[in-house]
Amino acid sequence: MSADWLTRSNVVIVAGKGGVGSSTVAAAHALAAARQGVDVLFIAVDGRPGMGSLLGGREITDRTQMLQRNVASRGSGTIAARTIPAEQAFGDYLELKGVGGILRRAASAASLPMIAAATPGLEHLLVLGKIKELELDRAADLIIVDAPPAGHAAPFLRSASGLSDVVKSGPILDQAREVSEMLADSARCMALLVALPEETPITEAIELAGELGDEIGLALLPLVVNACWPDREGLAKTPAMAARSHKMKLSAEAKSALESAAAFGRSRLEQQRYQIERLRGERPEPVITLPRLTTPKIGPAELSALADALVEADPS
Amino acid sequence: MTSLSRAVTDAKLLLTCGPGGVGKTTIAAALGVAAARAGRKTVVVTVDPARRLADALGLGKETATDEPHRVDRVTDRSEGGELWALMLDAEQTFDRLVRDQSPSKKQADAVLNNPVYQAISGSLSGAQEYMAIERLHQLHTSGEWDLIIVDTPPSRHAIDLLEAPDRLVGFLGHPVYRALTVGQRAFARVTDAAASMFLWAVKRLAGPQIVEDTVNFFRSLANIEGGLRKRAKEVSALLRDKDTCFVVVSSPRAEAVGEARHLLDALRAKNFPFGGLVVNLIHPLPEALTAEDAALLADLDDGPLAEQVAWHSELTTLATAERAELVSLEALAGDAPIVELPLLDHDIHDVPGLIDLSARLA
Numbered sequence: 001m002s003a004d005w006l007t008r009s010n011v012v013i014v015a016g017k018g019g020v021g022s023s024t025v026a027a028a029h030a031l032a033a034a035r036q037g038v039d040v041l042f043i044a045v046d047g048r049p050g051m052g053s054l055l056g057g058r059e060i061t062d063r064t065q066m067l068q069r070n071v072a073s074r075g076s077g078t079i080a081a082r083t084i085p086a087e088q089a090f091g092d093y094l095e096l097k098g099v100g101g102i103l104r105r106a107a108s109a110a111s112l113p114m115i116a117a118a119t120p121g122l123e124h125l126l127v128l129g130k131i132k133e134l135e136l137d138r139a140a141d142l143i144i145v146d147a148p149p150a151g152h153a154a155p156f157l158r159s160a161s162g163l164s165d166v167v168k169s170g171p172i173l174d175q176a177r178e179v180s181e182m183l184a185d186s187a188r189c190m191a192l193l194v195a196l197p198e199e200t201p202i203t204e205a206i207e208l209a210g211e212l213g214d215e216i217g218l219a220l221l222p223l224v225v226n227a228c229w230p231d232r233e234g235l236a237k238t239p240a241m242a243a244r245s246h247k248m249k250l251s252a253e254a255k256s257a258l259e260s261a262a263a264f265g266r267s268r269l270e271q272q273r274y275q276i277e278r279l280r281g282e283r284p285e286p287v288i289t290l291p292r293l294t295t296p297k298i299g300p301a302e303l304s305a306l307a308d309a310l311v312e313a314d315p316s
Numbered sequence: 317m318t319s320l321s322r323a324v325t326d327a328k329l330l331l332t333c334g335p336g337g338v339g340k341t342t343i344a345a346a347l348g349v350a351a352a353r354a355g356r357k358t359v360v361v362t363v364d365p366a367r368r369l370a371d372a373l374g375l376g377k378e379t380a381t382d383e384p385h386r387v388d389r390v391t392d393r394s395e396g397g398e399l400w401a402l403m404l405d406a407e408q409t410f411d412r413l414v415r416d417q418s419p420s421k422k423q424a425d426a427v428l429n430n431p432v433y434q435a436i437s438g439s440l441s442g443a444q445e446y447m448a449i450e451r452l453h454q455l456h457t458s459g460e461w462d463l464i465i466v467d468t469p470p471s472r473h474a475i476d477l478l479e480a481p482d483r484l485v486g487f488l489g490h491p492v493y494r495a496l497t498v499g500q501r502a503f504a505r506v507t508d509a510a511a512s513m514f515l516w517a518v519k520r521l522a523g524p525q526i527v528e529d530t531v532n533f534f535r536s537l538a539n540i541e542g543g544l545r546k547r548a549k550e551v552s553a554l555l556r557d558k559d560t561c562f563v564v565v566s567s568p569r570a571e572a573v574g575e576a577r578h579l580l581d582a583l584r585a586k587n588f589p590f591g592g593l594v595v596n597l598i599h600p601l602p603e604a605l606t607a608e609d610a611a612l613l614a615d616l617d618d619g620p621l622a623e624q625v626a627w628h629s630e631l632t633t634l635a636t637a638e639r640a641e642l643v644s645l646e647a648l649a650g651d652a653p654i655v656e657l658p659l660l661d662h663d664i665h666d667v668p669g670l671i672d673l674s675a676r677l678a
Contacts, residue, residue, distance in 0.1 A: 017336060017337060018335060018336015018337040019335065019336050019337015019338060019567070019569070019571075019572065020337060167522045167523060167526060168523055168525050168526070169522075169523035169524075169525070170519075170520065170521055170522045170523040171520070171521055172521045172522045172523075173522070173523070198663070199366075199368075199662065199663040200366040200663050201337070203366060203367060203368075204366070232623040232624075232626070232627055233620070233623070234619065234620030234621065234622070234623030234624055234627075235620075235623060235624060235627055237620050237624075239621070239624055241620070242619070242620035242621040242623070242624050243621050245619055245620055245621070246616060246617065246619050246620075246621045246622075248612075248621065250609070251606070251608075251609055253603075253605075253606055253609060254605060254606070254609040254612075254613070256603055257602060257603040257604060257605045257606075257609070257628065258602075258605075258624045258625065258628050260600075260602040260603040261602035261624075261627055261628040261631045261632070262624055262627065262628070264599075264600050264602075264631065265627050265631065267661040268661070271661055271662065292634075294630045294631075294633045294634040294637070295633070295634065295637050296568055296569050296570045296573075296634070296637050296638050296641050297570035297637070297641070298570070
């Protein structure tokens with residue numbers, strides 16, 4: 001099975017509404033790509049604690065750190081990671097533009113909130129600008145961006161086009177143009193959207209796909225439906241009927257215990273099938289499902305299982 | 317205690333807060349239903365409701381305005397309470413704040429017509445959080461409501477909301493802001509080094525037009541600064557009032573629990589009145605198999621019964637692990653009421669569904 005969609009573009013922006021597990025899927029994508037022998041840079045825009053150890057290394061900081069080497073085989077496949085704080089992106093940007101010491105001091109971290117207040121969307125744009133620089137420098141074969149969660153992914157990605165409404169000239173406008181170019185070029189950048197097989201998350205994923213794909217012009221990778229229960233046809237039967245096909249007879253307690261789980265499972269699976277079909281009906285992109293893990297906490301073992309599932313997934 | 321009925325019948329302000337994706341908006345609406353059915357005139361302020369819930373509250377795209385809107389069929393006539401809902405519009409709320417605080421219409425217009433103001437009023441980071449609180453204050457001072465419920469914006473750091481008034485004061489106290497707004501010096505004669513460097517930086521980066529707009533914006537804001545500061549102080553006090561109540565909503569997922577735990581710590585550290593914890597979306601714990609049955613069912617050949625047993629085991633593992641996650645969170649809630657709600661088969665998106673949920677909450 002080929003999973004070359006994992007490494008189709010230089011940058012993959014992973015986004016989803018809060019609570020759908022998009023950071024975990026981003027980390028699984030990084031691991032799956034590194035297993036194919038690719039050098040991956042994982043960028044946690046929000047720098048959530050715990051992501052570094054999940055990826056087999058230390059806590060992620062604002063400097064690129066190697067988390068894992070030889071992921072694929074000896075000498076091939078690495079995962080490095082970093083965050084991009086807005087103040088740092090700003091400083092780097094000024095340096096890049098050859099802006100001298102006085103201006104850099106003037107525009108230091110203390111003034112950034114003021115400058116940002118005067119230039120809405122600037123912080124987002126600076127972070128995207130830094131990602132664009134890393135992409136142009138080919139800092140890694142593949143850059144995975146864990147985008148801000150909750151309602152913030154679309155404003156984050158829209159910052160480049162939004163800024164040009166207020167900023168009419170100057171290097172910031174150039175920066176916005178260059179970021180827009182990267183976002184619109186599917187060889188350079190694509191988005192991976194994550195949802196859950198439930199009504200509201202699917203509705204929101206359809207909306208987000210519309211905003212990012214149709215409005216911002218980002219090319220979309222297959223849509224990921226995370227945390228899907230495995231389809232178990234045997235649940236459709238009552239425990240007593242199921243036992244009969246094994247030529248067994250169940251105690252009353254066993255029937256009751258199994259039915260207490262099966263009743264919930266039937267309705268969940270029905271809801272899951274219906275929501276995935278709805279997503280397929282509303283969006284042209286292929287859909288991938290990832291399994292629900294039976295633990296509320298994701299560790300390296302669970303991440304490895306999700307990475308396997310991404311590779312084995314058949315986008316359809 | 318396992319009911320939020322006291323919060324619903326006694327509080328005057330109730331804020332639901334917590335991580336994203338845990339059903340906070342639905343809980344806020346159901347608490348509103350509970351209060352209305354307890355005879356109180358209640359308004360629910362929501363930020364970003366899922367579309368079908370918005371429709372149930374009469375907040376569909378066409379009808380949504382910044383003004384409260386009566387929700388029908390929530391109460392029987394005998395109960396005497398009312399439920400109203402409104403969708404927060406950060407820009408309109410900001411506009412209203414500027415108008416209320418401006419000494420004259422002319423000064424208000426100077427702010428409202430400034431391109432920089434127009435660009436930031438909806439999008440400034442933190443503006444939405446601050447405006448949710450500001451709208452709460454506007455509704456509170458109107459004196460029309462027995463209970464105001466605010467569904468706080470989804471936020472990675474939900475605590476941002478609570479600090480929004482202080483951040484505004486911090487902005488107004490920033491040396492660059494002060495230098496630009498002291499007196500009525502012309503831009504060219506701004507002598508403060510930090511401020512002139514700031515302006516130079518903005519000019520170099522974003523062009524001369526935005527510099528002029530920015531200076532004008534800051535200066536026009538200076539006219540209403542006193543009012544803004546006073547308001548921030550009032551809001552800050554209101555959030556800590558004895559009749560205010562924060563309800564934290566979480567799910568049993570480890571990430572959500574981590575965020576909710578931070579939030580509970582922060583509420584306590586900053587003296588915000590905590591009124592209860594709602595844990596939503598909990599998987600049901602199936603009945604246990606007896607040891608005898610479990611042994612009998614341990615090594616089945618593939619088939620429907622094997623699938624049933626595997627499913628029973630997976631669901632039991634997940635549900636048990638979720639309950640373990642919750643122990644630490646519930647310990648942090650102390651004596652406050654805790655309500656646990658199961659993961660439902662379908663989302664709630666009509667008034668009867670909210671009425672059912674309200675009975676579980678209070």
